[in-house]
Amino acid sequence: MLNRTYTEMLKEKDLIFEIFQYARQLAAEIGRDQVYDFSLGNPSVPAPECVNQTITDLVSSMDPLALHGYSPGLGIPEVKADIVRDLNQRYGSSYSPANLLMTAGAAGALAHALRAVSNPGEEIITFAPCFSEYKPYVEGAGLKLTILPADTESFQINFQALTDSLNENVAAVLINSPNNPSGIVYSTDTVRRLASILEEKEKEYGHPIYLISDEPYRDILFKGVDGPYIANLYRNTLTCYSYSKSLSLPGERIGYLAVNPDCAMGDRIIELCPQISRTTGHNGAPALFQRTVALTAGQFADLPVYEENMELLYQTLTEYGYRCVKPGGTFYMFPRSLEPDSIAFCKYAREKYHLMLVPGDIFGCPGHFRIAYCVPTDRVKAALPIFKALAQDYAGC
Ligand SMILES: Cc1ncc(COP(=O)(O)O)c(C=O)c1O
Numbered sequence: 410m411l412n413r414t415y416t417e418m419l420k421e422k423d424l425i426f427e428i429f430q431y432a433r434q435l436a437a438e439i440g441r442d443q444v445y446d447f448s449l450g451n452p453s454v455p456a457p458e459c460v461n462q463t464i465t466d467l468v469s470s471m472d473p474l475a476l477h478g479y480s481p482g483l484g485i486p487e488v489k490a491d492i493v494r495d496l497n498q499r500y501g502s503s504y505s506p507a508n509l510l511m512t513a514g515a516a517g518a519l520a521h522a523l524r525a526v527s528n529p530g531e532e533i534i535t536f537a538p539c540f541s542e543y544k545p546y547v548e549g550a551g552l553k554l555t556i557l558p559a560d561t562e563s564f565q566i567n568f569q570a571l572t573d574s575l576n577e578n579v580a581a582v583l584i585n586s587p588n589n590p591s592g593i594v595y596s597t598d599t600v601r602r603l604a605s606i607l608e609e610k611e612k613e614y615g616h617p618i619y620l621i622s623d624e625p626y627r628d629i630l631f632k633g634v635d636g637p638y639i640a641n642l643y644r645n646t647l648t649c650y651s652y653s654k655s656l657s658l659p660g661e662r663i664g665y666l667a668v669n670p671d672c673a674m675g676d677r678i679i680e681l682c683p684q685i686s687r688t689t690g691h692n693g694a695p696a697l698f699q700r701t702v703a704l705t706a707g708q709f710a711d712l713p714v715y716e717e718n719m720e721l722l723y724q725t726l727t728e729y730g731y732r733c734v735k736p737g738g739t740f741y742m743f744p745r746s747l748e749p750d751s752i753a754f755c756k757y758a759r760e761k762y763h764l765m766l767v768p769g770d771i772f773g774c775p776g777h778f779r780i781a782y783c784v785p786t787d788r789v790k791a792a793l794p795i796f797k798a799l800a801q802d803y804a805g806c
Pocket residue numbers: 450513514515516517540585589623625651652653659664
């Protein structure tokens with residue numbers, strides 16, 4: 410018999426993918442330049458040349474059996490040594506290779522982090538707006554996901570909702586900064602306040618409350634923005650990182666889980682990871698790309714182009730009357746929709762103007778829409794009159 414859970418999941422629509430497919434089909438019919446597609450969070454800049462060069466060097470210089478063989482379950486030791494050296498230099502942290510698990514992207518890191526610090530039936534708290542995949546990630550681990558309402562004025566943490574919701578059954582709080590979909594970065598004040606609430610509750614409940622910090626956009630941080638390294642501010646932090654966005658390698662599935670050296674039972678968490686890999690079929694991150702990211706540590710794709718796109722959109726859209734909290738990073742922004750029903754708003758934009766936007770409902774925050782501006786800057790410029798016409802339609806209502 411087919412699995413009931415996954416059969417049920419088939420009924421849930423993947424709205425982002427549907428919008429993207431619609432855009433593709435429309436582009437084939439009427440031409441790509443007539444479609445303004447801001448639906449998908451796929452990097453728009455290529456991996457830097459050093460990635461290609463490193464792969465070429467590895468393939469030509471290493472024994473293929475060693476290069477392409479199974480990697481140790483926790484990752485290749487010299488790779489982890491290079492990565493922690495870079496991390497410690499950049500953030501003043503004190504990771505050792507033993508604190509790291511190499512994973513298939515941030516998704517792989519989250520799968521391990523969630524399972525390592527919880528038991529089925531326990532609760533994971535996160536904040537709207539949040540990545541739509543958190544539901545399958547958390548529920549797939551047998552856990553209950555609670556999405557707390559957003560502070561829509563700032564998209565920093567809604568602390569009232571957090572203190573009202575924390576309880577003994579909460580195994581971890583899951584955060585994502587810089588944030589998909591809002592582009593907001595949690596400030597030092599926000600993270601300190603979060604840390605102090607969690608520390609107080611840990612004492613009250615007599616067990617750790619882990620902070621799972623999902624950071625695939627950590628390196629897409631705009632100039633002058635206060636974006637602290639979160640693990641430095643809360644000891645029980647598990648950091649999930651990915652090279653999907655920073656090196657534009659989403660298809661290569663490479664990232665890591667870093668357990669703070671001072672984390673409660675940190676050694677045991679790492680010890681459990683290979684057992685989690687066995688049950689999830691993860692079984693080691695891709696070997697060639699482990700070596701590649703280690704040898705290119707500290708290098709990035711052309712990330713400043715995202716800030717250029719953001720400034721262009723933010724300045725122009727706010728002039729046209731859109732209300733938006735200014736992003737501090739990522740390649741997303743999350744303005745208020747021009748009618749309360751953001752699904753209807755995005756449908757109108759799509760059908761009348763061929764402008765592909767994603768309604769905030771799927772991120773747990775209706776009344777807003779996501780613009781994924783990881784597109785060439787000339788496409789951003791071409792879309793500005795379209796956003797203007799859309800705003801004028803609603804101004805006339
Ligand atoms: C917030 C967030 N977390 C996790 C992921 C998964 O990242 P990866 O593709 O590196 O597994 C994504 C991907 O878009 C994301 O936006």
